[in-house]
Amino acid sequence: MSIRSIILIAVGLFLIYLMFTVGAPFLLALIVAIFLEPLNGFFMKRFKMNRLVAAIISCTLFTVIFLGLIVLLGIKIVAELIAFMKKLPHYFENANDFVDKLLIDARGMYQTLPPDAVTTLETYLLKLTDTITTLVAKLSDTVVNFASTLPGMFIFFIVFFVAVYMFSFSLNTLKSSVLSLFEEESRPKxxxxxxxxxxxxxxxxxxxxxxxxxxxxxxxxxxxxxxxxxxxxxxxxxxxxxxxxxxxxxxxxxxxxxxxxxxxxxxxxxxxxxxxxxxxxxxxxxxxxxxxxxxxxxxxxxxxxxxxxxxxxxxxxxxxxxxxxxxxxxxxxxxxxxxxxxx
Missing domain, CATH: 1.20.1440 (de novo design (two linked rop proteins))
Incomplete structure (x- = not known):
């Protein structure tokens, strides 16, 4: 394999990585636009519409259905998620109290053990208690972080919906532009x-x-x-x-x-x-x-x-x-x- 081929493969893998990270809304929008393309073709062929009108109708239908599903299912799930996240610290605090009680009750059971074994056992139990306390703190931070990501999610979906319309408007010209980068005999492949x-x-x-x-x-x-x-x-x-x-x-x-x-x-x-x-x-x-x-x-x-x-x-x-x-x-x-x- 030539050096040029290796470089092209490396660049391609890097671009794929970018598509799944910072380019995620555009990648999803492109996939949705390709998915809506048969519907665009149906509108253009059956009702003699131009691409712009057909794309507006199909993208609007997708947006309405998508937002409708979010309203019907998302509100219930989000409400349960918020209630669940609020209860999680309480659950872990109960677990912390349970470990403390278990530690107190267990002391009377292992007093007959060698001192080194008692010290080692208590050390592990104390580490478990510290771990639970740390988890409680992290869960509280998670709730705050989740709330802080809401504006970013809102921007993500705004960009996604706008990109769906734009890709749907120009999908045919976009494919032609990609094919034009290759030689004539390579375009069918x-x-x-x-x-x-x-x-x-x-x-x-x-x-x-x-x-x-x-x-x-x-x-x-x-x-x-x-x-x-x-x-x-x-x-x-x-x-x-x-x-x-x-x-x-x-x-x-x-x-x-x-x-x-x-x-x-x-x-x-x-x-x-x-x-x-x-x-x-x-x-x-x-x-x-x-x-x-x-x-x-x-x-x-x-x-x-x-x-x-x-x-x-x-x-x-x-x-x-x-x-x-x-x-x-x-x-x-x-x-x-x-x-x-x-x-």
Whole structure:
């Protein structure tokens, strides 16, 4: 591989990283505009509209439906999230009191132990108490930080909606501009790559939506059966955490279940552990299959790209890893990579 090819690949990976960070609203807007393009074509062909009018109607329909869903579902979830975040410090304070009581009660049980063992045990218990206190402080900071991000989220969505309209207005000219960067004989292959990318990316997004929806349903059903407060908010938190291929739902459900079992609520604690096992098995079994079928890559390749992307870049890598594999497979199907190993 030439130095020029290596530089182009490095620049391409860097641009992909930027798209998933600072360019996120524009990337999402471009995806939505591509998704709305068949509707634009329908309006232009069926009602003899020009692109500007068709794009305004389709984008307005998308905006109204999107905001309507936020109003119908978001208000309830946000209300539960706010109430849940307010209660979290209280829960951890109870846990702190529980550990203190456990420490006092345990002293009478281990007085017969050697002094060194008693000192070591008390040190670990005191560290646990300090950890809980630190968590309470961090949770309070999290509430404040969440409130401080609201103006940024408002700006994000304003830019996103405006970009949807702008991309929808000029999507055909944008594609022509991209194709004009390549030589005449290379344009059919590039066009094929773009079409394959469109199908694969939408397949990837569809698979993530399906997995998240199924995980949310499982989590919500389990929490409702266990009669847990704020089930919608907690189920949403489980989905967000479950995106991480390393931490997963265990970082939420396992400590919570352990605390409930130690505090005497064995039924709810055991139920949360069962819910954790069900969600984990479901995600690990179904995710590679759904992702592989949706984007046209193998289940093993999908799993490896998720894991490697997360380890190298973090949470953004969960999306960048499969995207890189998708781009490579699209280019390979278009005939851009035909090199064979010759011994």
């Amino acid at each position: 590039v066009d094929q790559v773009l079409n394959n990318l469109r199908k694969s990316i939408f397949g990837f997004l569809r698979s993530q939506i399906i997995l998240s929806a199924m995980t949310y349903i499982l989590s919500l059903a389990g929490l409702l059966i266990l009669d847990v407060k704020y089930p919608m908010a907690i189920a949403l938190l489980i989905i967000i955490v479950d995106i991480l291929p390393i931490l997963g739902t265990g970082s939420v459900l396992v400590p919570w279940a352990s605390y409930l079992i130690l505090s005497g609520d064995v039924f709810t604690g055991a139920g949360l552990l069962v819910l954790f096992l069900v969600i984990t098995v479901f995600r690990r079994v179904v995710e590679p299959k759904i992702l592989g079928d949706s984007v046209g890559i193998g289940a093993l390749s999908a799993l490896i790209s998720l894991y490697v992307g997360f380890k190298l870049v973090g949470i953004i890598g969960v999306f960048i890893g499969p995207l890189i594999v998708i781009i490579y497979m699209a280019a390979k199907r278009a005939g851009l990579f035909q090199n064979k190993i010759k011994l």
